[in-house]
Amino acid sequence: MKINTQLPLAKWGGIIILASLHFILLNIYGKNYENELSIFPVLVAGWFFGRRAGMVTAFILLAGYVLILYIKAEPWQSIFDANFILNLLILSLSGIGTGWLKSIYKTQNIQDVELKNRLREADALAKISIALSQAERVGLAGILQLIVDSAKNLIPSAEQAVIHILDEEKKYLVAQAASGFQDAPENRLRMQLGKGIAGQAILSGETINITDTNTDARFLRANNTPRFRSLLVTPIVGGEEKLGTISVQSELANAFTQHEQELLGALGVQAAIAIENARLLESTQQSLKETNALYRINQGLVAFTVDELLEDVVNLLKENFGYYHVQVYIVETQSKEFILKAASGEIGKELLEQKHRLQAGAGIVGYVAETLMPFFSNNVDEVVFFIRNPLLPDTKSVLTIPVKIDAHLFGILDIQQALPKNFSTRDLQVVSSVADQLAFALQKAELYQSLQDALQHEKSMRNQLIQSERLAAVGRLLASVSHELNNPLQAIQNALFLLKEEKGISEQGKQDLNIVLAESERMAGLIERLREAYRPIREEDYKETQINNLVNDTYALLATHLRHNQVEFEFIPDNQLPTIPVLTNQIKQAILNLVINAMEAMPTGGKIIIQTQHLPESDEILISVTDTGKGISANILPNIFEAFITDKETGTGLGLTITYDIVTKHHGHISAKNNYGAGATFSVWLPTKRLELV
Known part of the structure; x- marks a missing residue:
């Protein structure tokens, strides 16, 4: 002194x-x-x-x-x-x-x-003890500041006091509280372990008293002259764990007594208690957050809405753990690209609006998808395959976890953090648990979707079976009716032929008789086509046919009727269209049904466009019939090809059903849709190669 x-x-x-x-x-x-x-x-x-x-x-x-x-x-x-x-x-x-x-x-x-x-001293220690009992309210920073202020005030010669705490990686001592410093030098904020008196004290576990920095060999001088002559440093130890140091310094030589060393040691014990309590509190709060997160995700397992579940997970992780950004990618089956499915915050909304995606194998997400192993780094600048998003400029750390069960990958959970926060092994454990729960949720949602698809397919097959049974019943009815009509019709035709041979019939009578004979022959032909449509098909019945020719024949047959109804007709043929094996009369009947259906949908006139197209990649040809009518009613569109389904006052609901049956027998398929604006389009796909008979 x-x-x-x-x-x-x-x-x-x-x-x-x-x-x-x-x-x-x-x-x-x-x-x-x-x-x-x-x-x-x-x-x-x-x-x-x-x-x-x-x-x-x-x-x-x-x-x-x-x-x-x-x-x-x-x-x-x-x-x-x-x-x-x-x-x-x-x-x-x-x-x-x-x-x-x-x-x-x-x-x-x-x-x-x-x-x-x-x-x-007792009063200061009592205040520190009270603060320790109120650690949740006061906070670790407040308690450590109270301790360094007490050290400076209780030790008369102390002019400055500082507490350094070891970082999570146990490599650096970081200043957490200081008293008496006006402009604390940078090296006071962060010191490497083992360097300086504080670093030596925490390694040795013993108090170091530098009585004179000018003469003590343990004090290593830097380029600049220190502002103090005496330095007293004591380690902060909790159990067997070294936590940091508390130190005081003075401009005087031999400034600190043995009692003051003991007092600083007591303050160090209080600091150790404060740090351990803070870590225990932080650990407890973290555990509660983790439990809450896992609970909410488990709650989400009962819901099968994947989008809602993913959105809940990313927002929960961001809010509960204070992450900078959280997002989930789903792997697209065909392209293997990563599609952003959910993202946190306003930036996440912007990314979703942009329909953000990553190429297969790109960035850390691609790396994790290929290796199926978690990846995290607290310095993305050192990761050569990291791709920085312009909307996330502050990203410094990244933690990416595969959402998988065994080798089945459902998606990628990608979390980014900004300074001063870093990821720890605790974060890796927590997020991995969340990813596992999310994988089970996605698996359940996937199974549920598969079940829904299977049920829908089963319903569709059942409807097709019912429709097939209806068509079979209609076919049997038509075959029976055509057979019954054919017998009296033949008798009528025979009588007309005999009558025609008789003499004494006037010219007008002969003309009328010829008209009756022509119409009876047309009726006989119609009955024959009905019988052919519902009799067993033989392989030799299939003929290589040019569909463009059938469309032209249909137009020739209906041209007068189209003009009468003020309907324009446009045919856009594919000149490279190959011939295909079909039952010519049946396909012609199907095209005729589609054109008549389109014409009836435009009672005040309109336009019909037929287009043919060769699809070599699927070995099919496409016939599309488009009209400009009122379109198909939404309530009958899903069942438009079922028997007796129609919205026409005079229709039977059998034309499209017969067409559907004809196309199906040819191993083709047919669809109907309403056009944007007005009208509807019927599309027919027929195979270009002969397949097994239906």
């Missing part, structure tokens, strides 16, 4: 002045002077400098008394009289007594100061 050398000199100066006055008066008055002032120098010397100083001063005064009287030629008997003996006793006892009283006063004062210091 710093000692003021001027104060003792001033005290001795006062003693000398008093003694000089005493000697002056003695020299003037001699024996007549009663030594009234002699006691004051003795009292002052005894009080300020102790018993020995008081006795020495008394003897000096008595020696001066004898010397002056001797010079003044006083007789020895007069000098050493009873008054001299009395003065000797008074002055000696006064010097001794005053020094003794001062020592008692000093001891008491030291005890009082010591007691006050202990009370201050």
Whole structure:
């Protein structure tokens, strides 16, 4: 501690002045002077400098008394009289007594100061203990700041105090709280373990007291001169774990005592308790967040809406764990590209609106998809295959987890973090658990979707079976009716032929008779086609046919009827269309049915467009019939090809059913859809190669 050398000199100066006055008066008055002032120098010397100083001063005064009287030629008997003996006793006892009283006063004062210091220390430690009990409200930073402030205030020579805490990787000491620093230098904020006195103290586990930085070899000087001479550093240890250091420094050499080392150690214990409590609290809160996250994801397992589940997961992770950005990619089956399915925050909404996707194998997401292993880095600048998104410029750390069950990959959970936060192994464990739960949820949703598809397929097959049974019933009915009609029709035709051979029929009668014969022949042909349509098909019935020719034949047959109904007709043929094996009359009937259906959909006129197209990649040809009518009613569109389904007042609902049956027998398929704006389009696909008979 710093000692003021001027104060003792001033005290001795006062003693000398008093003694000089005493000697002056003695020299003037001699024996007549009663030594009234002699006691004051003795009292002052005894009080300020102790018993020995008081006795020495008394003897000096008595020696001066004898010397002056001797010079003044006083007789020895007069000098050493009873008054001299009395003065000797008074002055000696006064010097001794005053020094003794001062020592008692000093001891008491030291005890009082010591007691006050202990009370201050106890009060400071009590405040720290109270703060520790309220750690959740005060926070670790507040408690550590209270500790360094207490260290600076309780240690008189301490001018600055600082607490360094080891980072998660146990490589650096990072300043967490400081007191007394106006402009803390950068090296105070972060120090490598083992470097500097603080680094040495935490490695050794012992308190280090640098009494003088100019002479102590343990203190390694940097380029600049330190602002302190004394440095006291004690490690902060919790159990067996080294947590950090607490240190104080002073401009004075030899500034810190053993008691102050012990006090700093006690503050270090409080800091260790604060850090461990904070970590325990953080761990508990983290566990609660993890439990809540897993619970909410498990709750999501009961819902089969994948989009809602993914959106809930990304928002939950961002809100509960404070991540910078969370997103989920789904692998597209055909292209193997990664399609963004869910993303957090406003940036996520923007990415979803952009329909963001990544190429197969691109970036960290592609790497994880290929390896099926988690990947995380706290410095993406060192990852050569990292692709930075312009909307996420602050990304510094990345944690990417495959959402999979065994080797089946459902998607990729990609999480990004910004400074000052980093990912830890705890984050890896938590997010991996979330990814596992998400995988089970997606698997369940996938199974549910497969079940729905299977049920829908089964329903469709059942409807087709019912329709086939209806068509079979219609076929049997038509075959029966055509058979029953054929017999009387043949009788009518025979009678007409006989009547035609008779003589005496007028010319008008002959003309009328020819018309009746022609119509009866047409009716016979119609009945024959109905019988052919529903009799067993033989392989030799299939003929290589040019569909373009059938379309032209259909137009020739209906041209007059189309003009009468003010319907335009346009045919766009594919000139490279190959011939295909078909039942010519049946396919012609199917095209005829589609054109008549389109024409009836435009009672006030319109336009019909027929287009043919060769599809070599699927070995098919496509026939499309488009009209500009009112379109197909939404309530009958799904069942448009079922028997007796129609929205026409005069229709039977069998034309499209017969067409569907004809196309199906040819191993083709047919569809109907409403066009954008107006009208409808019927599309027929027929194979170009002969297949097994239906």
